[in-house]
Amino acid sequence: MKVRAAVLERTGASLEVVSLDLAPPGPAEVLVRLEASGVCHSDFNAVDGTAETRCPAVLGHEGAGVVEAIGPGVTRVVVGDHVALSWAPSCGMCGECLRDLPQLCSTAWPAMETGGLMDGTTRLSRDGEPVFHYSFLSTFAEACVVPEKSCVPIPKDVPFDVAGLVGCAVTTGVGAVWRTAGVRPGDRVAIIGCGGVGLSALMAALAVGAEPVIAVDAAPAKLETARSFGASEGVLWAGSAEATAEAIREVSGGGVDYAIEATGRPEAMAAAFLATRARGAAVLIGIPRADATLTLPALSIPRMERRVLGSIYGSSRPERDFGTTLALYRSGRLPLDRLVSHRLSLDEVGRGFELMRSGDALRVVLDLNT
Numbered sequence: 001m002k003v004r005a006a007v008l009e010r011t012g013a014s015l016e017v018v019s020l021d022l023a024p025p026g027p028a029e030v031l032v033r034l035e036a037s038g039v040c041h042s043d044f045n046a047v048d049g050t051a052e053t054r055c056p057a058v059l060g061h062e063g064a065g066v067v068e069a070i071g072p073g074v075t076r077v078v079v080g081d082h083v084a085l086s087w088a089p090s091c092g093m094c095g096e097c098l099r100d101l102p103q104l105c106s107t108a109w110p111a112m113e114t115g116g117l118m119d120g121t122t123r124l125s126r127d128g129e130p131v132f133h134y135s136f137l138s139t140f141a142e143a144c145v146v147p148e149k150s151c152v153p154i155p156k157d158v159p160f161d162v163a164g165l166v167g168c169a170v171t172t173g174v175g176a177v178w179r180t181a182g183v184r185p186g187d188r189v190a191i192i193g194c195g196g197v198g199l200s201a202l203m204a205a206l207a208v209g210a211e212p213v214i215a216v217d218a219a220p221a222k223l224e225t226a227r228s229f230g231a232s233e234g235v236l237w238a239g240s241a242e243a244t245a246e247a248i249r250e251v252s253g254g255g256v257d258y259a260i261e262a263t264g265r266p267e268a269m270a271a272a273f274l275a276t277r278a279r280g281a282a283v284l285i286g287i288p289r290a291d292a293t294l295t296l297p298a299l300s301i302p303r304m305e306r307r308v309l310g311s312i313y314g315s316s317r318p319e320r321d322f323g324t325t326l327a328l329y330r331s332g333r334l335p336l337d338r339l340v341s342h343r344l345s346l347d348e349v350g351r352g353f354e355l356m357r358s359g360d361a362l363r364v365v366l367d368l369n370t
Contacts, residue, residue: 005058005124005141006349007131011049015059015140015349020131022141023123025071028148032083035160037139038062039352039364040168041195042287046134047353050289054115057132058124061087063139064163065368067151077151084163084326086171086318087135089118089149103313112136118147139164140349142368152322155330161343161365162329162336165196166322168313169363170336172285173200173262174325175314178208181258181283185209188252191231192272193262194222196339196363197285199229201260206230207333214251216244216271219359229338241267245274256280264288270296273308281307285314339363 003022006015025031037060046053053059063085067077077083090102097105107118114120115132123145124131124138138144154163173196177183189210191202194217205213206229215226216235223234233251238244248271249255255277261269264286272282273296300306314321328334341362344352348366355361 001143003142004346005138006060006346007056008047008053008059009056011053011055012047015047017347017349018126020058020141021125022143022145023125025069025123025145026119027072028074029071029117029123029145030067030074030077030148030151031069031143031145032063032065032085032151033068033143034063034065034139034141034368036064036164036368037366038164038167038169038196039349039356039366041356042168043134044353044357045287051287053134054132056126057115057134058138058141059134060139060141061135061137062164062168063137063144064154064160064167065143068143071148074148076148077153081151081153082156082158082160082163083151084154084322085137085139085146085167086150086152086322087137087168088313088318089136089147091118102317103315117145140346140366142346152318154322154326158326158330159337161340161367163326164365165336165339165363166325169196169339170200170325171316171318171321172311172314173197173260174204174334175316175321176260176283176285176311177201177204177258179315179321180309180311181260181281183208183210183258186211187258188212188256188277190214190216190248190252190256190259190272190275191226191262192216192259192268193286194226195262198260198262199226199339199362200336201262201285202226202229202231203334203336207328212252214248214256216248222359225362241270241274244271248275258283260285262286266292266294269294273306276306278304278306281309283309283311285311340365343367
C-alpha cells in the first residue's frame with residue numbers, strides 16, 4: 001500500500017513528507033492505521049546526530065491507531081483493536097527477558113539499530129529501495145507495520161493523542177517514579193527538567209502521595225506550568241549543579257529521596273545526585289550524548305549510601321503499565337491530556353520540532369487523520 005510519511009533523508013536534513021510503499025505485515029507483525037503521533041526530543045536526536053540513525057528513515061515513536069491487518073501467528077490483537085504502540089518489544093527468551101527486564105531485551109536492541117523490524121528487514125521502500133524504520137515504529141506516517149509485541153490494546157474511549165504519548169514520554173516519566181524508583185507516600189521528590197517526560201514524572205509522584213514534589217527547570221514559564229500541575233515548589237536553575245542542588249536541599253528540608261533527571265545533560269545529572277539526602281537516589285532518564293561523562297563525589301556514595309539509578313523506558317512492561325497508566329487517566333488521577341499543547345498535521349512536522357526546541361510546547365501531537 002502507499003502511505004504518506006515524513007522521511008529523514010540524511011542526518012542534519014529537514015524532514016520531507018513523501019509517498020512510500022508499505023509492505024503487508026509478515027509473521028508476528030501488525031499493520032496499524034495511525035491516528036496520532038507525539039513529537040519527541042528523541043526524534044530530533046536522530047535529526048541532529050545525537051543518536052546515530054540509519055537513513056533514509058521515517059521517524060516517530062509515540063503512536064496510536066487502529067489495527068487494519070495482522071500477519072500469520074498474531075494472537076495479541078485483532079483487526080479493529082485500538083492500540084498504543086511501544087518502541088520496546090521484547091523477545092521473551094533472551095537472558096535479560098528471563099530476568100524480567102524486557103526493556104533491556106538483548107534481541108530487540110541490536111535489531112533496532114539495523115533500522116528494520118525484529119528480523120532486521122524493513123517494510124518501507126521507495127522506488128524499490130529500502131527506507132528504514134525508527135525504533136520499530138516510524139509513526140510520522142499514515143500507517144506502519146510493527147512487531148506484534150509493540151501493540152498494546154487500549155479502551156476505545158481513550159483519545160489517540162493521549163494513548164500515543166503513553167507510548168513513550170508518559171511511560172518514561174511515570175515508570176521512572178513507579179518502577180525504577182518505587183516512590184512511596186511521603187517521599188521527597190525533585191523533578192529536574194519539566195518537559196513532557198518530567199511533567200509525567202511529576203504527575204506520577206503526586207499520584208502516589210510524594211511530598212514535597214519540587215520542580216526544577218531553567219525556564220521560569222516551565223516552573224509555572226509545573227506548579228499548575230501540582231508541584232509544591234519551583235527551583236530555577238542556578239547556573240551550576242552545586243548551586244541548584246543547594247537550592248533543592250533548602251526547599252526540601254535537607255535533600256530529597258529521589259531526584260528524577262529528565263534532560264540528558266551531565267550538569268543536571270550531577271545536580272540530581274547532589275540534591276539527594278542519605279540513602280537517596282538520582283534517577284537518570286535523559287539520554288546524553290555518547291561521549292558525555294559524569295563526575296560525582298565518590299565518598300558520599302558509600303558513606304551516605306547515595307545511589308544512581310538508570311532508567312530506560314521507565315523500567316516498564318508496556319503490556320502491564322500502559323493499562324495501569326490509562327486507568328488512572330480515565331479516573332482523573334493522571335490528567336495526561338494536559339500535556340498536549342499543540343496539535344498539528346503531518347505536513348507541519350517541521351514546525352513541531354521548532355515548537356519543541358523553543359520550549360514553547362509541552363507536547364506536540366501530529367493528527368494523522370488531517
